[in-house]
Amino acid sequence: MAAQKRNRLTPWYIGLVIILAGVIFVGYRMYASNCGVSLGLEMIVLAIMPIVYLVLMYLTLTSQE
Secondary structure, three states, X not given: OOOOOOOXXXXXXXXXXXXXXXXXXHHHHHHHOOOOOOXXXXXXXXXXXXXXXXXXXXXXXXXXX
């Protein structure tokens, strides 16, 4: 019986969905509570950190055999 080859990026897709849900939730909470955080900090929390995490996770998963 031939072993099925699983998609290496499945964990990345799952992580992407979880991170997007978290970003949407945190962004909504910041918007709804009129959070006094500066725009730069908001961009770091809502964009830069998730993007860096997803890129590193993608590179890790694609480098596996």
